[in-house]
Amino acid sequence: MDKNMYCNGEWIGADLDRIKVTNPATGEVIGSVPNGGKSETKQAIAAANEAFKGWSKKTANERASYLKKLYELVVNHSDELAELITKEMGKPKQEAAGEVGYGASFIEWYAEEGKRVYGETIPASHDNKRLHVWKQPVGVVAAITPWNFPAAMITRKVAPALAAGCTVVLKPAEDTPLTALRIAELVEEAGFPKGVFNIVTGAPDVIGTELMENPIVKKVTFTGSTEVGKLLMRQAADNVKKLSLELGGHAPFIILDDADVDKAVQGVVASKFRNAGQTCVCANRIYIQPKIYDAFIEKFNQEVDKLIVGDGSNDNVHIGPLINQSAYEKVDRHVQDALKQGAKLVTGGSGFEQEGAYFYKPTILKDVRDSMLIMNEETFGPVAPIQLIQSDEEAVQLANQTPYGLAAYVYSEGLSRGMKVVEALDYGIVGWNDGLPSVAQAPFGGMKESGLEREGGHHGIEPFLETKYVSIGL
Ligand code: SIN
Numbered sequence: 001m002d003k004n005m006y007c008n009g010e011w012i013g014a015d016l017d018r019i020k021v022t023n024p025a026t027g028e029v030i031g032s033v034p035n036g037g038k039s040e041t042k043q044a045i046a047a048a049n050e051a052f053k054g055w056s057k058k059t060a061n062e063r064a065s066y067l068k069k070l071y072e073l074v075v076n077h078s079d080e081l082a083e084l085i086t087k088e089m090g091k092p093k094q095e096a097a098g099e100v101g102y103g104a105s106f107i108e109w110y111a112e113e114g115k116r117v118y119g120e121t122i123p124a125s126h127d128n129k130r131l132h133v134w135k136q137p138v139g140v141v142a143a144i145t146p147w148n149f150p151a152a153m154i155t156r157k158v159a160p161a162l163a164a165g166c167t168v169v170l171k172p173a174e175d176t177p178l179t180a181l182r183i184a185e186l187v188e189e190a191g192f193p194k195g196v197f198n199i200v201t202g203a204p205d206v207i208g209t210e211l212m213e214n215p216i217v218k219k220v221t222f223t224g225s226t227e228v229g230k231l232l233m234r235q236a237a238d239n240v241k242k243l244s245l246e247l248g249g250h251a252p253f254i255i256l257d258d259a260d261v262d263k264a265v266q267g268v269v270a271s272k273f274r275n276a277g278q279t280c281v282c283a284n285r286i287y288i289q290p291k292i293y294d295a296f297i298e299k300f301n302q303e304v305d306k307l308i309v310g311d312g313s314n315d316n317v318h319i320g321p322l323i324n325q326s327a328y329e330k331v332d333r334h335v336q337d338a339l340k341q342g343a344k345l346v347t348g349g350s351g352f353e354q355e356g357a358y359f360y361k362p363t364i365l366k367d368v369r370d371s372m373l374i375m376n377e378e379t380f381g382p383v384a385p386i387q388l389i390q391s392d393e394e395a396v397q398l399a400n401q402t403p404y405g406l407a408a409y410v411y412s413e414g415l416s417r418g419m420k421v422v423e424a425l426d427y428g429i430v431g432w433n434d435g436l437p438s439v440a441q442a443p444f445g446g447m448k449e450s451g452l453e454r455e456g457g458h459h460g461i462e463p464f465l466e467t468k469y470v471s472i473g474l
Contacts, residue, residue, distance in 0.1 A: 040200050048169050067163060070107055149275075151183065273304075411432075
């Protein structure tokens with residue numbers, strides 16, 4: 001499957017060197033995309049800039065009708081998109097189908113939300129003045145998206161940007177550009193005006209530098225590591241570019257002793273093993289109180305033992321491969337470090353390589369301590385470390401003891417007890433008795449070093465809008 005880049009309504013880059021795309025479950029090359037660079041990025045930015053003139057002048061209803069067409073096309077091509085996601089990213093096919101539905105929900109939501117971009121009228125201090133606040137699109141937006149959700153992280157950024165009247169240059173992850181380019185084909189089929197949506201593939205540093213330095217780009221929206229987010233912030237300083245950053249997480253999963261243990265087990269399994277633990281919001285540290293510690297571990301182990309690891313295109317598989325060798329090495333390093341420092345292995349604890357593909361068994365570690373690597377760094381793999389805690393205060397103190405602040409989870413059946421813990425957590429998202437809180441209509445994003453701004457809900461369109469105050473003298 002060889003695809004080219006999408007720029008100004010044309011498919012470009014057939015003459016460039018190619019980057020191979022491989023299936024992380026088999027090591028097999030499944031396609032290629034052009035190795036675009038500075039000049040293609042400039043071309044895409046110029047196209048988006050030209051298209052902005054017309055797109056920003058369309059009514060919200062007109063923009064919504066294009067987005068609705070795209071939504072229908074994505075839904076009608078769900079099976080095909082899900083198959084492609086499994087092939088280039090590795091997640092099991094039921095999860096890939098879930099991702100397509102999740103991704104489509106952002107297009108549907110923002111098609112409508114664009115119609116509710118309201119300004120304000122402010123009471124004036126003098127009877128000969130009228131004070132207004134207008135909302136206007138920021139301009140050309142650059143979106144840089146990760147490999148772990150090859151469809152949904154695109155639609156979560158691009159749909160609100162387009163609904164707001166912005167035009168977009170997208171740089172998808174090098175590992176998963178094929179889903180992005182298939183979405184571009186659907187954008188073309190939906191009849192969007194040329195230049196409104198463009199995709200550049202290739203070396204991230206070269207493309208990223210042009211996107212950050214080019215003064216035409218007014219806003220950059222990025223999902224990825226905190227390290228790269230910090231680099232983008234430094235680069236953005238030179239022309240004061242607006243930024244939305246969805247960065248790393250290190251989610252605490254707190255289970256208080258008044259929790260419903262069965263519910264908590266279901267919640268951890270969903271949060272921890274979704275996408276083989278390769279999500280920014282997945283449980284990375286599990287804290288449990290003594291009264292339910294052993295009972296929880298026993299039931300959790302029973303559920304984890306049912307999870308099957310393998311190629312996600314097979315029907316019964318729950319856990320696909322890790323994205324590459326360095327991801328595998330990091331996961332194993334965290335496990336070995338914990339074992340060396342005295343953690344006990346409940347299940348799993350090793351992985352295997354198969355023809356260049358890297359799999360890791362779902363792993364539970366108990367009696368973990370907060371000095372261990374795994375309790376301090378994002379693992380991005382199917383490993384559940386469990387630490388015994390004594391009090392609610394200790395849970396909060398350990399949970400907040402990190403530079404990250406994306407997602408946290410609390411399991412407690414007590415209203416005031418749960419409420420006090422939830423309120424004290426420095427996290428942008430808290431799942432209270434809920435292991436899967438992400439939805440299109442709610443804000444997604446982090447505090448502290450986990451990012452800036454929010455995606456999703458009415459909050460997610462604001463970062464693509466400028467606020468203009470207009471004072472009118474009569
Ligand atoms: C992510 O891992 O960044 C996205 C997860 C989600 O949307 O739930």
